[in-house]
Amino acid sequence: MYIIIIGGGKVGYYLAKTLAPEKHRLLIIEEDYELCMKIVDELNELGVEVIHGDGTDINYLMDAEIEDADIIIAVTGYDQNNLVACQLAKSYFDVPRTIARVNNPKNINVFKQFGVDSVVSSTAHIADIIEHEVDWACINNMLSKKVGDVRIKDMAVAANSQAAGKTVAELILPKGTILISIIRDDNAIIPNGQTQIMTGDNIIVLTNSENMKDIYAYLSGK
Numbered sequence: 001m002y003i004i005i006i007g008g009g010k011v012g013y014y015l016a017k018t019l020a021p022e023k024h025r026l027l028i029i030e031e032d033y034e035l036c037m038k039i040v041d042e043l044n045e046l047g048v049e050v051i052h053g054d055g056t057d058i059n060y061l062m063d064a065e066i067e068d069a070d071i072i073i074a075v076t077g078y079d080q081n082n083l084v085a086c087q088l089a090k091s092y093f094d095v096p097r098t099i100a101r102v103n104n105p106k107n108i109n110v111f112k113q114f115g116v117d118s119v120v121s122s123t124a125h126i127a128d129i130i131e132h133e134v135d136w137a138c139i140n141n142m143l144s145k146k147v148g149d150v151r152i153k154d155m156a157v158a159a160n161s162q163a164a165g166k167t168v169a170e171l172i173l174p175k176g177t178i179l180i181s182i183i184r185d186d187n188a189i190i191p192n193g194q195t196q197i198m199t200g201d202n203i204i205v206l207t208n209s210e211n212m213k214d215i216y217a218y219l220s221g222k
Contacts, residue, residue: 006055007076020046029055075101096156160221169193174211
């Protein structure tokens, strides 16, 4: 999984350090040059990448290859910057999931109204939110040992997805692909042929590794 963290202060630093052992691709965007150097010195051997720049600037986000990101986590000390970073990620680059730190609790509802997927106030909570992604890594490791070339992953349906608005029976999916479940509004749906796919759905997919990239493109619209 590719995770971009906006903000390399204490929260961003310890979040990257916590997630690094899970073998995600991690990149931090930070404006303060000295902080960038500290992160490079202390986390480079863990594979954490760093860009010195403004995480609310589209140019730096493009340098970070944001179009390939699975999650954007904005944890600067400024609520307005965290909100802008998440909005850019969603609106311009169709990043499937955005997580923002809120320093002022009064801003929580504002963040939610502007479409931030998860609004939290501590590193521990952020780690918990993406814990289910780590679980997929464990499951896939088990599947590869016991079953062979079979993978499982949850994928978000974007507004420009070819699947949005179609029923399961109308989907064009590679042979051998199984839609295990659809997560919608915190409810799990066991799909059948007449189940309609909607924008914002998270679909748990089982298929082989060769098909996974094509299915992701089909559902995400990328």
